[in-house]
Amino acid sequence: MRTVIRNVTALTMDPSRPLLTGIDIAIEGATLAAVGGVPADFAPDEAIDGRELLALPAFFNAHTHAAMTLERGWAEDLAFEQWLNDKIWVAESALEEEDVYWGAALACCEMVRAGVVGFADHYFWMDQVARVVEESGMKALLAWCHFGIGTEHELGQTPFEETVAFVERWKGAAGGRVRTTMGPHSLYMDPPGVLRRIAEEAHRVGVGVHFHLAESQEQMDNSVARYGLTPVAHAAALGLLDLPEATIAAHCNVVTGDDLALLAEKGTWVAHTAKTYQKLAMAMPPIASMIAAGVNVALGTDGPASNSDLNLFEVMRAVGLYQKGVQQDPQAMPRMALLRLATEAPAAALGFTGSGVLAPGRPADVILLDTTAPHWIPRHDLAAGVVYTANSGDVAYVWCDGRLLYRRGDYLTLDVERIRWEAERRAFRMVGQPMQSMRAYQG
Amino acid sequence: MRTVIRNVTALTMDPSRPLLTGIDIAIEGATLAAVGGVPADFAPDEAIDGRELLALPAFFNAHTHAAMTLERGWAEDLAFEQWLNDKIWVAESALEEEDVYWGAALACCEMVRAGVVGFADHYFWMDQVARVVEESGMKALLAWCHFGIGTEHELGQTPFEETVAFVERWKGAAGGRVRTTMGPHSLYMDPPGVLRRIAEEAHRVGVGVHFHLAESQEQMDNSVARYGLTPVAHAAALGLLDLPEATIAAHCNVVTGDDLALLAEKGTWVAHTAKTYQKLAMAMPPIASMIAAGVNVALGTDGPASNSDLNLFEVMRAVGLYQKGVQQDPQAMPRMALLRLATEAPAAALGFTGSGVLAPGRPADVILLDTTAPHWIPRHDLAAGVVYTANSGDVAYVWCDGRLLYRRGDYLTLDVERIRWEAERRAFRMVGQPMQSMRAYQG
Numbered sequence: 001m002r003t004v005i006r007n008v009t010a011l012t013m014d015p016s017r018p019l020l021t022g023i024d025i026a027i028e029g030a031t032l033a034a035v036g037g038v039p040a041d042f043a044p045d046e047a048i049d050g051r052e053l054l055a056l057p058a059f060f061n062a063h064t065h066a067a068m069t070l071e072r073g074w075a076e077d078l079a080f081e082q083w084l085n086d087k088i089w090v091a092e093s094a095l096e097e098e099d100v101y102w103g104a105a106l107a108c109c110e111m112v113r114a115g116v117v118g119f120a121d122h123y124f125w126m127d128q129v130a131r132v133v134e135e136s137g138m139k140a141l142l143a144w145c146h147f148g149i150g151t152e153h154e155l156g157q158t159p160f161e162e163t164v165a166f167v168e169r170w171k172g173a174a175g176g177r178v179r180t181t182m183g184p185h186s187l188y189m190d191p192p193g194v195l196r197r198i199a200e201e202a203h204r205v206g207v208g209v210h211f212h213l214a215e216s217q218e219q220m221d222n223s224v225a226r227y228g229l230t231p232v233a234h235a236a237a238l239g240l241l242d243l244p245e246a247t248i249a250a251h252c253n254v255v256t257g258d259d260l261a262l263l264a265e266k267g268t269w270v271a272h273t274a275k276t277y278q279k280l281a282m283a284m285p286p287i288a289s290m291i292a293a294g295v296n297v298a299l300g301t302d303g304p305a306s307n308s309d310l311n312l313f314e315v316m317r318a319v320g321l322y323q324k325g326v327q328q329d330p331q332a333m334p335r336m337a338l339l340r341l342a343t344e345a346p347a348a349a350l351g352f353t354g355s356g357v358l359a360p361g362r363p364a365d366v367i368l369l370d371t372t373a374p375h376w377i378p379r380h381d382l383a384a385g386v387v388y389t390a391n392s393g394d395v396a397y398v399w400c401d402g403r404l405l406y407r408r409g410d411y412l413t414l415d416v417e418r419i420r421w422e423a424e425r426r427a428f429r430m431v432g433q434p435m436q437s438m439r440a441y442q443g
Numbered sequence: 444m445r446t447v448i449r450n451v452t453a454l455t456m457d458p459s460r461p462l463l464t465g466i467d468i469a470i471e472g473a474t475l476a477a478v479g480g481v482p483a484d485f486a487p488d489e490a491i492d493g494r495e496l497l498a499l500p501a502f503f504n505a506h507t508h509a510a511m512t513l514e515r516g517w518a519e520d521l522a523f524e525q526w527l528n529d530k531i532w533v534a535e536s537a538l539e540e541e542d543v544y545w546g547a548a549l550a551c552c553e554m555v556r557a558g559v560v561g562f563a564d565h566y567f568w569m570d571q572v573a574r575v576v577e578e579s580g581m582k583a584l585l586a587w588c589h590f591g592i593g594t595e596h597e598l599g600q601t602p603f604e605e606t607v608a609f610v611e612r613w614k615g616a617a618g619g620r621v622r623t624t625m626g627p628h629s630l631y632m633d634p635p636g637v638l639r640r641i642a643e644e645a646h647r648v649g650v651g652v653h654f655h656l657a658e659s660q661e662q663m664d665n666s667v668a669r670y671g672l673t674p675v676a677h678a679a680a681l682g683l684l685d686l687p688e689a690t691i692a693a694h695c696n697v698v699t700g701d702d703l704a705l706l707a708e709k710g711t712w713v714a715h716t717a718k719t720y721q722k723l724a725m726a727m728p729p730i731a732s733m734i735a736a737g738v739n740v741a742l743g744t745d746g747p748a749s750n751s752d753l754n755l756f757e758v759m760r761a762v763g764l765y766q767k768g769v770q771q772d773p774q775a776m777p778r779m780a781l782l783r784l785a786t787e788a789p790a791a792a793l794g795f796t797g798s799g800v801l802a803p804g805r806p807a808d809v810i811l812l813d814t815t816a817p818h819w820i821p822r823h824d825l826a827a828g829v830v831y832t833a834n835s836g837d838v839a840y841v842w843c844d845g846r847l848l849y850r851r852g853d854y855l856t857l858d859v860e861r862i863r864w865e866a867e868r869r870a871f872r873m874v875g876q877p878m879q880s881m882r883a884y885q886g
Contacts, residue, residue: 069817072832073824077777110817278768279831281775308831309818318764325721325765332724334520374512374553375752375835377863378870381516388722388751389515392818393836420820427821 001045001402003027004038005368008050011382012358013057013343018336019382025055027364030401035358052372053396054382056339057356058365059312060139060346061111061119063210063250063271065303066129067103069110070095070427072304080280088305094430101128106423107310108136109416114311114392115367117400120248120271120300120350122183122210124158126166134174137403137413139365141248141350142170143183143210148194160194164201171207177401179351181245186212187231188219192238199239208245208351211235213252216283220254232259241266248349250300252290253283260286264294269349272341273302275318280306288323288332298346299338312342316387335383364402369394444488444845446470447481448811451493454825455801456500456786461779462825468498470807473844478801495815496839497825499782500799501808502755503582503789504554504562506653506693506714506743509572510546512553513538513870514748523723531748537873544571549866550753551579552859557754557835558810560843563691563714563743563793565626565653567601569609577617580846580856582808584691584793585613586626586653591637603637607644614650620844622794624688629655630674631662635681642682651688651794654678656695659726663697675702684709691792693743695733696726703729707737712792715784716745718761723749731766731775741789742781755785759830778826807845812837 005025012018012035023036026044033042075087100123111119118139121129126144133140144163167180182202184190190198202209214220214231223231232255241247241262250271252263263270270290277284290297299315301307316338323333344356347365355365371379375389398406405413448468455461455478466479469487476485518530543566554562561582564572569587576583587606610623625645627633633641645652657663657674666674675698684690684705693714695706706713713733720727733740742758744750759781766776787799790808798808814822818832841849848856 070821071823072821073827076824076827077774079773083773106817106820113817275764278764279773281767281771281773284768308827311818311832321718321721321761322765322768324724325727326769328724330522330526330722330724331520372863373835374549374556374859374863375754377549378513378515378867380514380870380874381519384516384519384751388519389754391834391836392816393834416817420815420817424821427823431823 001029002043003046003048004042004044005048005050005053005055008053008055008368009382010035010055010358011339011386013340014357014359025050025358025366027366027399027402030364032358032360032362032364032366034360048397050368052370053368054371054386055358056115056367056369056386057343057358058117058367058398058400059115059342060350060352060355061116061300061310061312062248062269062298062346062349063273063300063302064107064119064121064310065123066107066119066121066310067100067123068303068305069106069310070099070103070423070430072308074431075305083280091430094432095124097125097128099426099430100125101132102419102422102426104129104132105136105414105419107304108132108138109411109414109419110310112136112138112398112406112411112414113395114313115369115395115398116310116312117365117398117405118347118350118352118355120210120346127170130170130173130178133178135413137177137400137405139177139350139352139400141179141181141210143181145183145185146190146194146198147185148190160197164205167207168205171205181207181248182209184209184211187223187234195238195240199243202243206244208243208247209240210248211240211250213249214255214259215251215253217254230256230259232262236262236266241268245351246349251285253277253285255285260290260293260295263290267296269296269298271300271349272297272319273300273307273315274322275308275315276302276306278318278322279308284322284326287319288327296345296349297341298349299341300346311392313386313390313392316342320387335387338387339383364399366399367395368397370396444472445486446489446491447485447487448491448493448496448498451496451498451811452825453478453498453801454782454829456783457800457802468493468801468809470809470842470845473807475801475803475805475807475809477803491840493811495813496811497814497829498801499558499810499812499829500786500801501560501810501841501843502558502785503793503795503798504559504743504753504755505691505712505741505789505792506716506745507550507562507564507753508566508746509550509562509564509753510543510566511746511748512549512753513542513546513866513873515751517874518748526723534873538567540568540571542869542873543568544575545862545865545869547572547575548579548857548862550747551575551581552854552857552862553753555579555581555841555849555854555857556838557756558838558841559753559755560808560841560848561790561793561795561798563653563789570613573613573616573621576621578856580843580848582620582793582795582843584622584624584653586624588626588628589633589637589641590628591633603640607648610650611648614648624650624691625652627652627654630666630677638681638683642686645686649687651686651690652683653691654683654693656692657698657702658694658696660697673699673702675705679705679709684711688794689792694728696720696728698728703733703736703738706733710739712739712741714743714792715740715762716743716750716758717765718751718758719745719749721761721765722751727765727769730762731770739788739792740784741792742784743789754835756829756833756835759785763830778830781830782826807842809842810838811840813839
């Protein structure tokens with residue numbers, strides 16, 4: 001399949017030529033054949049008029065629990081303990097394996113519509129998620145969450161061996177679009193012995209690890225009291241930061257200067273999900289200090305039960321606004337840096353090397369935004385438009401590995417009508433409510 | 444004209460019945476004839492299938508400079524002084540009267556598309572804005588900005604009498620959809636003698652006032668040093684908080700406890716534009732303390748040169764996320780309170796009494812959101828959906844005073860294609876750039 005996009009403007013994220021206007025872009029198979037300078041003899045199967053459209057690398061999501069779409073809106077404006085214990089875990093106690101398929105499918109619809117083609121997922125019954133990724137044409141790094149400490153949470157009862165078998169079973173599947181990694185929940189929900197074994201298995205299988213790290217002052221205090229180490233230093237001591245593939249440490253809300261130096265030295269990816277931190281009133285990680293210390297940072301959404309959505313426009317905007325406001329510096333977190341944190345950075349964290357930049361030979365993970373809505377006009381600064389005014393309704397075309405997934409309201413790989421219906425009916429079942437098309441306001 | 448919306452779900456903002464499901468809503472002329480319980484003999488000219496749609500009071504914007512759409516994206520990631528002096532005032536020095544018409548028309552397109560039907564505008568050549576409001580079918584409270592202190596800013600040279608004549612000329616025009624108010628820039632750009640005279644004219648004409656107040660610690664310090672009064676106390680002493688109609692004090696970023704008591708006592712409306720405060724790294728007003736002290740607060744966007752857009756979804760979300768995060772309380776700023784701050788509160792601030800609640804006899808200022816996009820599913824909590832996941836692309840229908848302004852991509856009163864073209868070409872002229880459909884990235 002050969003596609004050409006004609007007369008388009010591109011925010012390439014290639015520092016040598018960040019913005020190109022009035023160019024043609026050629027996609028051949030799974031690859032960008034040309035970004036400008038399309039050979040005259042390139043004969044496309046399809047040609048798209050790119051005028052008034054903006055080409056951008058597709059977004060990637062560095063940390064989520066996709067199937068938690070089913071709990072979107074179920075627990076709002078609540079204290080954290082009440083949110084988790086009274087609402088989220090109660091709903092999840094009714095989760096069935098097939099629910100994960102439909103919840104993840106809904107998440108894929110939402111992400112594709114928002115220009116997100118890849119995500120790092122961390123949940124249960126992950127074969128279901130892998131199936132959705134395979135069918136949807138998207139990319140993902142999948143981890144089966146493991147709780148090693150006695151818990152009431154029945155989802156934590158999956159035997160360790162099964163979670164490892166999942167990693168081996170789906171590693172590199174769907175032509176490399178499905179990647180896998182080890183998925184302990186955290187240092188506070190898995191004991192040191194299990195975590196060491198997870199590191200060993202990661203070496204044996206040749207993968208990395210994705211887990212929650214250093215989310216609160218309480219975790220910091222407990223770790224220091226129990227192990228004499230910060231959570232980050234403890235993770236390093238357990239071997240979790242030295243694996244064959246990437247370590248994704250979600251959050252790192254509470255870290256020391258030494259922790260940052262260690263994370264930078266190890267090349268650990270910190271997934272930063274700022275909208276959730278604000279919504280749940282978690283400590284805000286020192287993202288500016290992290291970046292200054294050379295830590296790899298990538299943006300993510302966390303699950304929709306906390307974050308409400310799976311939209312990287314929202315996360316870029318939340319990070320930019322929050323950091324400018326709190327640092328009291330309007331020059332903090334410039335727009336091109338935010339864009340990189342939502343494209344090239346998370347793609348690299350997930351192991352999809354080469355994505356996140358529009359350049360010849362790169363994977364054709366591309367989106368086109370329609371810039372004709374009034375909120376784009378005048379088009380003085382397209383990067384500012386993407387970061388501070390765009391929304392998912394502006395996304396017109398989405399390709400992943402050269403396959404067109406979405407075109408102006410049409411989902412080309414996902415049966416959105418059926419997914420919507422199945423997901424909503426299962427979500428209502430989980431919370432013990434009758435199916436209805438519009439549930440009552442809870443507050 | 445009689446319209447009925449059948450089988451719709453409504454977030455009414457009426458505390459006695461906040462959410463109604465599967466009801467019919469009847470609009471007759473400019474008024475809501477029924478919200479549920481539509482009489483069997485109500486014979487509509489048009490019937491709309493309301494399934495999968497959510498009815499909500501339309502949004503109002505308590506403070507903006509609409510024509511500054513022309514400078515959207517022109518000054519990004521800059522220090523405040525550089526933003527204002529090197530970029531905004533340079534561009535505005537090229538502003539021509541007709542530019543205001545097209546900039547405001549673009550703003551109206553953007554607001555209508557985002558479900559905003561009314562706005563408090565504060566700018567120059569305001570007859571142009573009044574024309575747009577009249578033509579668009581929207582509502583507005585208009586103030587001609589007055590600089591009384593010698594300034595290089597040529598827009599400040601409009602004689603005082605002309606700004607008052609505007610207020611008299613358009614007061615109550617367009618069947619009451621155009622309201623007017625006095626518009627000094629601020630206590631630091633207008634001397635006390637002029638401000639006293641403005642208060643006198645407001646009494647004579649029977650209007651209120653809309654101005655910028657207490658935006659920084661520097662203004663606070665200067666006011667105390669020069670007058671022995673905080674800016675709020677000084678405004679009160681000048682008579683600006685005791686007028687025949689509402690006082691809108693934009694911002695009040697830096698205020699004392701006594702200031703809050705005074706604002707509450709006077710019933711002054713504080714316009715809170717949080718996205719701009721974060722983007723320009725201004726001090727964040729203590730909105731929680733304001734509300735606790737009984738101050739009238741309403742949300743607004745400020746101008747798009749700072750705020751990027753004119754979208755109340757964005758402002759509600761920014762306020763909710765920021766306040767939860769900074770107060771370290773996930774229960775802060777609950778969603779129904781945020782909705783009220785973007786609907787009933789700004790409508791009242793602008794003097795459009797009765798708007799902001801869906802109830803029989805109220806003005807038919809109504810929007811319908813399409814809730815079928817994946818980011819809405821499952822519909823566990825519609826208020827949370829509006830505040831934390833919705834975007835302007837979800838707005839399907841917009842009525843103002845019973846007149847349909849927007850229907851699924853069609854602007855029924857505004858020539859969006861021409862407005863887009865005129866506004867963009869004028870915007871590029873103002874900044875000395877050649878017209879092109881997509882301007883280069885500036886950063």
